[in-house]
Amino acid sequence: MDSAAVEPSLYTVKAVFILDNDGNRLLSKYYDPELYPSMKEQKNFETNIFNKTHKADNEISFLEGMTIVYKSSIDLFFYVVGSAQENELMLMAVLNCLFESLSQMLRKNVEKRTLLDNMDGVFLVVDEIIDGGVILESDPQQVIEKVNYRADDNPLSEQSVAQVLQSAKEQIKWSILK
């Protein structure tokens, strides 16, 4: 937890990720190639953090030499990771912007199903907030304008009647098999 003088830099965010309530990765970006370069290390890190944070909604923690700010919503967990020397409030600004933007985009339904239905929008939001570790935008209103994404009003619209019937058939089949 020592802090030497921070080299002035725009590279604020080391990683950002969204996990579900079992700790599975839904989206994650690592911006520092030296930090957990392999997928295995990344997932380990995520599991570790999830285990330490999912029980208590504490907003901020310090793990494996990293400052982590986080937030949960229904069955989702949002994390922003920065170095130990990083200004915690800057990380918080990123987390808040991410959450607010998604909340607006998903019309306040920040939960796993809606998020996954609009995954393309989620990728775009993250891309507009952070670029390679640099905070690109911190105002949710701006982010939404830039992404200009319309969430599906009715996720069923694409599914044709035939498909609905098909899935109903499947369900019946399963209930019989049981």
Place this chain on the structure above:
Amino acid sequence: MIKKFDKKDEESGSGSNPFQHLEKSAVLQEARIFNETPINPRRCLHILTKIIYLLNQGEHFGTTEATEAFFAMTRLFQSNDQTLRRMCYLTIKEMANISEDVIIVTSSLTKDMTGKEDVYRGPAIRALCRITDTTMLQAIERYMKQAIVDKVPSVSSSALVSSLHMVKMSFDVVKRWVNEAQEAASSDNIMVQYHALGLLYHLRKNDRLAVTKMLNKFTKSGLKSPFAYCMMIRIASKLLEETEGGHDSPLFDFIESCLRNKHEMVVYEAASAIVHMPNCTARELAPAVSVLQLFCSSPKAALRYAAVRTLNKVAMKHPSAVTACNLDLENLITDSNRSIATLAITTLLKTGSESSVDRLMKQISSFVSEISDEFKVVVVQAISALCQKYPRKHSVMMNFLSNMLRDDGGFEYKRAIVDCIISIIEENPESKETGLAHLCEFIEDCEHTVLATKILHLLGKEGPRTPTPSKYIRFIFNRVVLESEAVRAAAVSALAKFGAQNDDLLPSVLVLMKRCMMDSDDEVRDRATFYMNVLQQKQKALNAAYIFNGLSVSVPGLEKSLHQYTLEPSEKPFDMKTVPLATAPITEQKTEIAPVATSKLPEKLAPCRQDIYQEQLAAIPEFQALGPLFKSSEPVQLTEAETEYVVRCIKHAFTNHMIFQFDCTNTLNDQLLQRVLVQMEPSEAYEVLNYVPAPSLPYSQPGSCYSLVRLPEDDPTAVSCTFSCTMKYLVRDCDPNTGEPDDDGYDDEYVLEDLEVTVADHIQKVLKPNFGAAWDEIGDDNEKEETFALATVRTLDEAVNNIISFLGMQPCERSDKVPENKNSHVLFLAGVFRGGHDVLVRARLALADGVTMQVTVRSTDENVVDVILASVG
């Protein structure tokens, strides 16, 4: 396709993740519809999302399949669906490293970046820069310059950030955009300001003057972005640190003014910058501490955390500055965020009074199991600091530590606890038995070899001297039965120490040792056999030499000497005395758990310092016949700090000679010195044999010259001498700019300060872990005793420090620490005199008006005893 998902979804029963059972091959198969006309944006979008999702999950794409998908994707640029286009940019960025020929999209991206659709332009720039290399960058340079000064903020920001990413790759190209970045910095948009500032700093950071100018400009014009302010504070504090600027500098004023900014983020950054400044006075800290105090009662957890973490740092250096916040910190110790509570408590432990310790410890033990290892280490460090401050509290601490030791935890955490317990044991003799008992219990179930061996070593050292040594034997022998090789070997060594010191235990130890001789590991067997034979002799002197006080030579030195010996076979047996001694005995120095990582570095370097000198000197032909280097002194300054030439001297002692190494630096940029040497005039019968000059001494490049001196042979007691030194050299004036010297020069000289050689230069520190045994080992053949009155000294502490620094010997048995409120003290010192003679000093000190000192000296050589006594008197 969607059908397939739904089915799988239901089968898995999780029901909510449409991406759960994606298969790469199936998705790539689907990607074929990219080629259908007309393009179906919705379906294509869905497939692109799946591809990105798979990449994000860590799915590996082969080059061929990635390239195939990538090329199919490029067709989608024909569609005008906004989201689809944006997802294409994302795919390009994600695949930039795995697909081949990604540059094929360059023209499409360049078109989007300069097109009319503002929504596309920013993301297109970022995608384009991701796939661009240095050569291609030149081609798009014109567009980048335009984009940086574009009036649309997202375009400008994207261009600035992308340029920043490319600084690493093509600094020279990006450097040419500095004017554009400068223009962007005056934009109204806060993010553009921030990004421009960041880029400008990265381009100019090696030019301190330019950075200072830039900072001046922006502090005056007043930026709006809080992020930019944070960046400026960091730049300012870095400048302050580099220039060692005083706290009256305008930079400091700027940082302090930021404490009144309306953004909490900026206020916190400024406070944190002030707190981290080296040598900050209490008055300068006060405003920073008071804003942090305000933050302590914020409803935002992150702000409370940030504040208390920073206060914790302040408390390490300036506990008194934080006492004003004690009340606010008290409120945080029940904070639901355990990290905040832990930090608050550890801060209070540093600033609070002795009476609050029990209460705080109780509080923290209620939730210590909930916090992460990192914070547990913080707690242990706080306890360790506390034990030094309030030694009387050690029983509370010891209990707490032993509980922590039983909990689960990683290596770092356990090591911190063990170090802390060991330092408590060393500081408080009365806590020794409980401490050792806790450690014994710990090694019964310890998975860390390093810790187990460390504890065994400690048991061997301390155990035999406790009232009931027998109770430790069981714990130690258990290790021999149960553990890995390294631990077993350490356990055997520990056992031997019990046998050597306690006669009544010896028979049992010998029985156990016999069992160890059957061990499957070579090292363990060797040690057991060796100790067995030594112990059976039942001679105190042997025990002392081979069991308690091990080798004190430097390991690299021994390796080199042995190698040398094997290269030149001779009839003579190998002589241990030719091996250089270890310079800094690392153990038994106070095991302070240093909170600052930087302080650990010099410690690691120290032991090899002498080996470096040995090598340097051996490379000079004149000095080859002198034998091994015995001791090198710390550098002595022979000039004032700010003079034309800076000279310092290092004294190297050999068996019959001394070499004086003069490290000279020429601080005049219009002079070149040649044939530099330091002429020495001894006051005693020392004889200067040889000078080795430094051939050339250009401006600000240090060089060394040497003088070789023979010590008087007929009078071995003449150990101190004063040399008057004069530096002689040939000066050649030169051009300050080019460094080109004139053709001819003139001789000149420069008088240096006198150089003293004292008794300490002839004695090498050696640590005897068991002083009593070593004392008996040398015996009283050459013992002499004398009493002195030290009239000028007022306290025992002062007397002890004076003696240690005067004789340059190693204090043993922690006798350099005088207990408080005592009127008498015994100091044990050990060392080796030049030529390899062991010398031990016992000084009994009594405090009356002044300090009376009775010195007893023992050595293997009679002359040495005389030397020491003569020099003390």
